[in-house]
Amino acid sequence: MRVLITGADGFIGSHLTETMVKYGFNVKAFTYYNSFNSWGWLDNLDKEVLKNVEVVMGDIRDPYGVKTATKGCEAILHLAALIAIPFSYVAPDAYVDTNIKGTLNIIQAAREKNIRTLVTSTSEVYGTAKYVPIDENHPYQGQSPYSASKIGADRLAESFYRSFNTPITIVRPFNTYGPRQSARAVIPTIITQLLQGAEEIKLGAIEPTRDFNFVEDTANGFIEILKSEKTIGEEINIATGEEISIGDTAKELIRQINPSAKIKLDEERLRPEKSEVERLLGANEKIKKLTNWKPKYSFEEGIKKTIEWFKKEENLAKYKSNMYVV
Numbered sequence: 001m002r003v004l005i006t007g008a009d010g011f012i013g014s015h016l017t018e019t020m021v022k023y024g025f026n027v028k029a030f031t032y033y034n035s036f037n038s039w040g041w042l043d044n045l046d047k048e049v050l051k052n053v054e055v056v057m058g059d060i061r062d063p064y065g066v067k068t069a070t071k072g073c074e075a076i077l078h079l080a081a082l083i084a085i086p087f088s089y090v091a092p093d094a095y096v097d098t099n100i101k102g103t104l105n106i107i108q109a110a111r112e113k114n115i116r117t118l119v120t121s122t123s124e125v126y127g128t129a130k131y132v133p134i135d136e137n138h139p140y141q142g143q144s145p146y147s148a149s150k151i152g153a154d155r156l157a158e159s160f161y162r163s164f165n166t167p168i169t170i171v172r173p174f175n176t177y178g179p180r181q182s183a184r185a186v187i188p189t190i191i192t193q194l195l196q197g198a199e200e201i202k203l204g205a206i207e208p209t210r211d212f213n214f215v216e217d218t219a220n221g222f223i224e225i226l227k228s229e230k231t232i233g234e235e236i237n238i239a240t241g242e243e244i245s246i247g248d249t250a251k252e253l254i255r256q257i258n259p260s261a262k263i264k265l266d267e268e269r270l271r272p273e274k275s276e277v278e279r280l281l282g283a284n285e286k287i288k289k290l291t292n293w294k295p296k297y298s299f300e301e302g303i304k305k306t307i308e309w310f311k312k313e314e315n316l317a318k319y320k321s322n323m324y325v326v
Contacts (some may be wrong), residue, residue, distance in 0.1 A: 239282025
């Protein structure tokens with residue numbers, strides 16, 4: 001199958017590109033155009049993998065470029081997005097342009113050519129859990145401009161399925177972590193501070209809980225959802241069904257890397273009070289019912305593999321743990 005992966009240069013997108021090549025898919029990778037000719041994390045993939053990837057540079061906000069990129073493709077896996085929650089407080093307009101209008105460009109192209117499409121959502125659309133585990137019928141709550149933009153993108157995708165019968169699935173991963181993740185996420189934030197010698201680990205709120213997916217499990221979730229005809233028109237969580245607090249996550253990482261380190265509250269890293277998502281614990285019965293997916297990695301196994309990747313000097317050097325950037 002010839003597939004287009006948007007956001008292939010990003011964290012999850014690069015892992016999905018790598019995994020799909022290994023499974024024998026014919027991959028076209030849509031990456032963000034820049035004058036440095038950087039392919040993001042794709043530049044770090046094995047050359048044998050990249051030989052089987054056609055890289056197309058463009059901008060998800062450009063409908064013509066998006067439509068051109070979809071030529072010859074039988075499926076689209078749409079991951080391109082602005083993701084950092086703190087930056088969405090600063091630049092909400094950019095999130096509307098990228099996450100809502102960018103998704104519209106994808107599903108318009110999919111509608112014209114009747115292309116099977118997976119639109120990537122986020123567990124942030126649920127906001128703080130009103131009940132747990134959070135299933136796909138849980139109400140939505142836009143607790144940040146980021147989550148609001150993803151709610152808008154999801155509802156557009158749903159409307160194209162219902163209005164035009166476009167073969168769309170909304171894929172909703174809970175908190176994915178692993179090698180190559182941005183330090184704007186909490187696990188890389190903690191790991192990089194510890195590995196670069198910090199004795200005080202600066203964090204925001206430590207009470208909220210998250211349902212953490214190892215990135216290889218998330219990538220396999222996308223593939224299994226794509227392979228199943230039963231998933232068309234559905235919204236599907238990718239979740240482990242387990243939760244852990246940010247504080248306990250930090251303690252486990254401290255235990256593995258530097259047991260003498262302490263946690264220090266950094267108020268700059270706190271979300272606005274009504275914006276913090278206090279609890280995320282996902283239900284995964286639906287994905288297990290409709291596909292052959294199940295998580296392969298425990299939290300402890302995934303954390304170990306993540307630490308091993310960050311310990312490599314060439315990887316750790318890419319991170320600036322001494323500063324907080326939204």
